[in-house]
Amino acid sequence: QKDYKLWLQFDKTANTVLASEYKSNIQGIVSLENSETSKIAMKELENGIAALLGNKPEIKSEITGEKNLIIASQKSLTPDLQKTLQDDFSKINSEGFLIKTISFKNKKQIIITGKNDIAVLYGVFNFLRLLQTNKSIQHLNITDSPKTNIRILNHWDNLDRTVERGYAGFSLWDWQKLPDFIDQRYIDYARANASIGINGTVLTNVNANALILTPQYLEKVEALANVFRPYGIKVYLTARFSAPIEIGKLKTADPKDPEVINWWKNKAAEIYKQIPDFGGFLVKANSEGQPGPQNYGRDHVDGANMLADAVAPFGGVIMWRAFVYSEHDANDRAKQAYAEFQPYDGKFKENVIVQVKNGAIDFQPREPFHPLFGAMPKTPLMMEFQITQEYLGFSTHLVFLPKLFQEVLESDTYQKGKGSHVAKVIDGTLYQNKLTGIAGVSNIGNDLNWTGHPFAQANWYGFGRLAWNPYLDSETIADEWLRCTFSNDENFIKPVKKMMIDSREAVVNYMTPLGLHHIMDTGHHYGPGPWVSDLSRPEWNPTYYHKANKNGIGFDRSKSGTNAVSQYAPEMVKVFNSLETCPEKDLLWFHHVSWDYKLKDGQTLWNGLALQYQEGVNQVAEMQNVWNKAKKYVDSERFNEVKMLLEIQQKEAKWWRDACLLYFQQFSGKELPSGVEKPTQTLEYFKSLKFPFAPGNG
Numbered sequence: 001q002k003d004y005k006l007w008l009q010f011d012k013t014a015n016t017v018l019a020s021e022y023k024s025n026i027q028g029i030v031s032l033e034n035s036e037t038s039k040i041a042m043k044e045l046e047n048g049i050a051a052l053l054g055n056k057p058e059i060k061s062e063i064t065g066e067k068n069l070i071i072a073s074q075k076s077l078t079p080d081l082q083k084t085l086q087d088d089f090s091k092i093n094s095e096g097f098l099i100k101t102i103s104f105k106n107k108k109q110i111i112i113t114g115k116n117d118i119a120v121l122y123g124v125f126n127f128l129r130l131l132q133t134n135k136s137i138q139h140l141n142i143t144d145s146p147k148t149n150i151r152i153l154n155h156w157d158n159l160d161r162t163v164e165r166g167y168a169g170f171s172l173w174d175w176q177k178l179p180d181f182i183d184q185r186y187i188d189y190a191r192a193n194a195s196i197g198i199n200g201t202v203l204t205n206v207n208a209n210a211l212i213l214t215p216q217y218l219e220k221v222e223a224l225a226n227v228f229r230p231y232g233i234k235v236y237l238t239a240r241f242s243a244p245i246e247i248g249k250l251k252t253a254d255p256k257d258p259e260v261i262n263w264w265k266n267k268a269a270e271i272y273k274q275i276p277d278f279g280g281f282l283v284k285a286n287s288e289g290q291p292g293p294q295n296y297g298r299d300h301v302d303g304a305n306m307l308a309d310a311v312a313p314f315g316g317v318i319m320w321r322a323f324v325y326s327e328h329d330a331n332d333r334a335k336q337a338y339a340e341f342q343p344y345d346g347k348f349k350e351n352v353i354v355q356v357k358n359g360a361i362d363f364q365p366r367e368p369f370h371p372l373f374g375a376m377p378k379t380p381l382m383m384e385f386q387i388t389q390e391y392l393g394f395s396t397h398l399v400f401l402p403k404l405f406q407e408v409l410e411s412d413t414y415q416k417g418k419g420s421h422v423a424k425v426i427d428g429t430l431y432q433n434k435l436t437g438i439a440g441v442s443n444i445g446n447d448l449n450w451t452g453h454p455f456a457q458a459n460w461y462g463f464g465r466l467a468w469n470p471y472l473d474s475e476t477i478a479d480e481w482l483r484c485t486f487s488n489d490e491n492f493i494k495p496v497k498k499m500m501i502d503s504r505e506a507v508v509n510y511m512t513p514l515g516l517h518h519i520m521d522t523g524h525h526y527g528p529g530p531w532v533s534d535l536s537r538p539e540w541n542p543t544y545y546h547k548a549n550k551n552g553i554g555f556d557r558s559k560s561g562t563n564a565v566s567q568y569a570p571e572m573v574k575v576f577n578s579l580e581t582c583p584e585k586d587l588l589w590f591h592h593v594s595w596d597y598k599l600k601d602g603q604t605l606w607n608g609l610a611l612q613y614q615e616g617v618n619q620v621a622e623m624q625n626v627w628n629k630a631k632k633y634v635d636s637e638r639f640n641e642v643k644m645l646l647e648i649q650q651k652e653a654k655w656w657r658d659a660c661l662l663y664f665q666q667f668s669g670k671e672l673p674s675g676v677e678k679p680t681q682t683l684e685y686f687k688s689l690k691f692p693f694a695p696g697n698g
């Protein structure tokens with residue numbers, strides 16, 4: 001099953017010139033190390049090279065002859081090799097690697113090394129990627145280190161194996177059979193993650209269940225941790241704040257109560273006894289019904305610091321989420337996290353990192369960067385991206401998310417003057433934070449192909465690559481992924497890469513153009529529902545977000561509106577606050593704009609909006625064209641899967657366009673401009689559609 005193999009296909013190198021270059025440079029493989037991890041690294045090299053080149057390289061027990069591939073961590077290198085590479089080692093951090101062509105005793109060799117065996121494993125996967133992507137290996141001199149410490153997947157997996165917002169089947173974790181039954185999938189999961197540098201996984205949903213912290217479950221968690229350890233992946237859990245009551249039989253979970261403090265200390269000690277390298281806890285507190293310190297009149301700092309003290313003796317961290325709701329600023333959901341958290345800057349313990357979603361609302365197809373980035377100089381902030389496509393068509397629509405991630409990471413916050421990019425907040429270079437990280441809400445389930453849509457694998461891959469290096473370009477990522485996953489043929493790569501890159505804007509166009517947001521249907525968030533206005537919390541309703549009326553459409557967050565703009569640095573306030581300078585892609589995010597407002601291209605807002613919806617539909621048609629032409633480069637199974645999915649995407653892009661335009665037309669009172677296709681159904685029809693079986697719904 002090709003789908004299952006992800007980007008680790010290792011198809012035979014078709015380019016014969018390169019294949020002979022590879023063969024000539026890899027005459028033998030030598031490992032100077034004997035750890036479990038280095039055995040894994042050796043196996044990867046052996047199998048990968050055998051598959052790529054069609055014959056097994058010779059495995060040597062010492063360095064004899066020339067043109068060997070030598071793998072070892074720094075301490076296992078021979079003293080003269082250590083000396084030769086001394087300068088290179090000063091260029092990498094503890095997880096970084098070197099891949100270098102050297103002359104050793106007058107013989108040409110390639111060495112893959114790093115400060116420990118996990119770093120070597122990263123080097124091995126990177127070396128294999130050079131072959132997978134048809135790079136020359138004649139003269140290698142690569143030094144590469146991850147720019148963040150915590151590169152982590154957040155699984156929103158429940159103990160009953162349903163996955164909140166998961167669209168690729170059920171959870172990988174088979175709690176019933178653990179700890180005794182180790183599914184091969186756990187190993188393959190760890191391997192795939194290690195190949196892109198992911199070094200942590202939160203096994204459980206942020207909407208947490210305290211049971212995971214009971215001995216019965218902890219031994220299952222331990223079994224998973226044992227599988228993941230040689231791949232450099234630490235296990236983390238979500239901590240339900242009320243666990244001391246639910247499983248500890250205490251009367252309170254007040255973070256200032258000595259018994260509660262003690263309970264968590266003991267719990268941490270118990271966990272670390274079983275899992276000495278346990279990563280720590282991820283916490284969603286006082287948000288969407290989750291318990292938290294505020295239930296006891298305490299605040300987020302009290303809660304986070306209490307847990308931080310419990311795990312600190314063992315080197316654990318607390319990832320405390322800033323995704324909160326608050327009674328203040330009820331008129332603008334976008335202001336709440338900043339209002340609540342910014343004043344806490346500098347108050348958290350050293351081993352707390354605040355996890356902030358990329359935008360202030362909730363993983364929309366497009367959001368301006370979250371105003372907290374850059375605004376808490378004394379607090380480490382980690383990025384939370386959503387890899388699973390809760391608001392972007394589930395695993396049915398093809399959307400290449402690294403494009404979205406890159407847009408956020410390269411946004412300039414101006415918080416420390418020009419050049420204060422979000423990426424610099426995240427990698428800690430802006431304020432010299434020691435603790436850094438990027439989290440991605442996983443899109444993985446037990447579907448044969450892991451992610452539902454074959455192209456959703458690229459989002460997992462791309463997340464890992466960006467977590468390693470938040471400055472990577474999404475085109476580079478798409479290029480790598482396509483070559484590793486499908487083919488190196490330029491006639492395939494060029495158009496399909498473009499299709500991936502354009503796919504993000506296509507989705508924005510047919511769902512939420514010009515800064516519209518949160519107009520998806522109720523609860524499950526699949527398909528359009530701009531008319532929904534009856535949900536219990538006002539800020540869950542699409543009508544709250546688009547505010548369409550006879551005068552116009554959009555959320556006025558300017559100084560004359562909710563003044564959410566004021567949460568940004570003065571330079572950005574200026575940009576966002578004025579209609580003239582606000583980027584059109586964010587227009588209706590920051591402004592309520594009249595239907596007749598003239599856009600930069602001279603169109604009225606109404607016409608421009610309608611044309612963008614149409615453009616989204618056209619873009620999906622173009623994606624279909626491109627894919628149909630890719631047929632001869634792709635195995636029929638994956639080809640057909642993608643083809644069928646694109647047909648659904650095309651149908652649904654039209655559904656989005658028609659439903660939204662018919663609905664907004666009630667307010668604009670204007671005809672659709674020429675170039676926009678006539679809706680196929682009535683507004684009543686679209687409103688009547690129901691999806692009681694949508695998966696992943698809380």
Ligand code: BDP
Binds near residue numbers: 284363698
């Ligand atoms: C929203 C999801 C919800 C999550 C919540 C969160 O709809 O299922 O629990 O975010 O991030 O996007 O906590």
